Amino acid sequence: DSFDILGDGVKELLVGRDDGMIEIYNFESADDPVLQHDYALSESIASIQGGCVGKDGYDEILAATYSGWLTGLTTEPVHREGGSGEELKLSQEMQSKISSLRNELEQLQIKVLQEREKYQQSSQSSTAVSSVPAFSVNDKFTLNKDDASYSLILEVQTAIDNVLVQSDAPLDLLDVDKNSAVVSFSSCDSE
Numbered sequence: 001d002s003f004d005i006l007g008d009g010v011k012e013l014l015v016g017r018d019d020g021m022i023e024i025y026n027f028e029s030a031d032d033p034v035l036q037h038d039y040a041l042s043e044s045i046a047s048i049q050g051g052c053v054g055k056d057g058y059d060e061i062l063a064a065t066y067s068g069w070l071t072g073l074t075t076e077p078v079h080r081e082g083g084s085g086e087e088l089k090l091s092q093e094m095q096s097k098i099s100s101l102r103n104e105l106e107q108l109q110i111k112v113l114q115e116r117e118k119y120q121q122s123s124q125s126s127t128a129v130s131s132v133p134a135f136s137v138n139d140k141f142t143l144n145k146d147d148a149s150y151s152l153i154l155e156v157q158t159a160i161d162n163v164l165v166q167s168d169a170p171l172d173l174l175d176v177d178k179n180s181a182v183v184s185f186s187s188c189d190s191e
Helices: 092-123
Strands: 012-016 021-026 034-040 045-055 058-065 070-074 138-144 149-155
Touching: 012 045, 021 045, 021 058, 045 070
Parallel strands: none
Antiparallel strands: 012 021, 021 034, 045 058, 058 070, 138 149
């Protein structure tokens, strides 16, 4: 997207990448765009948009991720400073919002407990049938020309506990900074 997120009168280029990076490029000169800010998310970005969403006067960047999460980056200051001895007072509107959100959270927690209990009862019955749900997998296996390695990227809309890579040819697994997995190696019997 292109949006004036910095408020300098010139639109910046907002880029959401497959590797989870959000980048803001500024066109300071006529030649090439200059990276002003970046932010890393833990999953790939499906779309990105700039605008005023949450509070008048504060521009934001909204990014939708592969699993459906919406993430917002705002220009609104997150910290407010009070004078010496002053307590920060919340407006009545903000207090009612907080109270409403707490009530909603409590109701959702009760609903989750009820559904877990219902699942436990149904799974322990003699007629219970267990099945593995089907998940849509976003996978990429790309060649990195710089170091002649391949990057394997897997995303699903639930937590990934284990990934097993099995190969007939010898492999060297490399750990990278962005990797959130714990890599373990085990040799396999060639037979």
